Amino acid sequence: MPSLLKWSSLPVAGMVSELKFPVPWGHIAAKAWGSPQGRPVLCLHGWLDNANTFNRLIPLLPKDYYYMAMDFGGHGLSSHRPAGFPYHFLDYVSEIRRVTAALKWNRFTLMGHSLGGTVAGMFSCIFPEMVDKLILVESYGFFPAPQESDAWLNSKRKVIERLLSLEENKHQPPKIRSPQEALQRLLQANSHLTEESGRILLQRGATEVPGGLVYNRDMRALTHNHDSLTLEQCVSFLNKIQASVLMIIAQDGIFNPEAENMSQNFVKPLQEAFQSNLKHFQFAEVTGNHFVHLNEPEVVAGLINIFLKRDQSSKARL
Secondary structure, three states, X not given: OOOOEXXXXXXXXXXXXXXXXXXXXXXXXXXXXXXXXXXXXXEEOOOOOOHHHHOOOHHHOOOOEXXXXXXXXXXXXXXXXXXXXXXXXXXXXXXHHHHHHHHOOXXXXXXXXXXXXXXXXXXXXXXXXXXXXXXXEOOOOOOOXXXXXXXXXXXXXXXHHHHXXXXXXXXXXXXXXXXXXXXXXXXXXXXXXXHHHHHHHHHHHEEEEOOEEEEOOOHHHHOOOOOOOOXXXXXXXXXXXXXXXXXXEEEEOXXXXXXXXXXXXXXXXXXXXXXXXXXXXXXXEEEEEOOHXXXXXXXXXXXXXXXXXXXXXXXXXX
């Protein structure tokens, strides 16, 4: 496995360091809080976000842990995938294994927000012996494929057509925006973000160039390309999880009853499956929206602190 390269160390708010992990197409970037001798926690951001999504939460968590937040490929400061290939969901899962292999971590805690929670859930099924605790923030650990065959086919068609469209325009330079324009566009696309939270994500999600900023994210990552798993398969898979699980769902997040999205088709079955099939499962509903961990980290920090410090216990609702 490739060796770990630390490319800078910034003594900010209790020892924060920036890291790079070599991969065949470039590198996976990450940032870490605390001492490497602490108990390891790998933190996974949401779709089109980056490692900075944990900037305000991690300083509120126990100090005897080593928290590492990675940028998925094509996000944040990580390299883009090679030309000609879309981003597959399993790519993100495999990046966890690459990073933890470089770190020589055999057992650790996973904390994921949104897409990061879905990636963490799948990793915990494929490599159950490696994950001792699993923290899902605004995530049910899985994202089943559309039940309607036409919806599934259309989603795959969009992936292929978008990839070809981007390749046709590959010589077009990235759009340069002023810092304020870049922030406003980010906030318009993410109504759950506060302005402060948007600025935090933009610090890692954009690069300064003459004339303004350009977004770092790979445009190919904008198209969802999930694995084609049925709800029944997801329920079956979660039985493989050996970790104790904490699931935190925001009252005004993307899974709220008024949300008009396909997630409502699988929210209840997955929650019931976690509760009935896993021995160590805790569910917590909190005030806030989809970015509660970044907008109001104190709302979830206490729950996570208790969960990290507690030995494995039986099912509970926090």
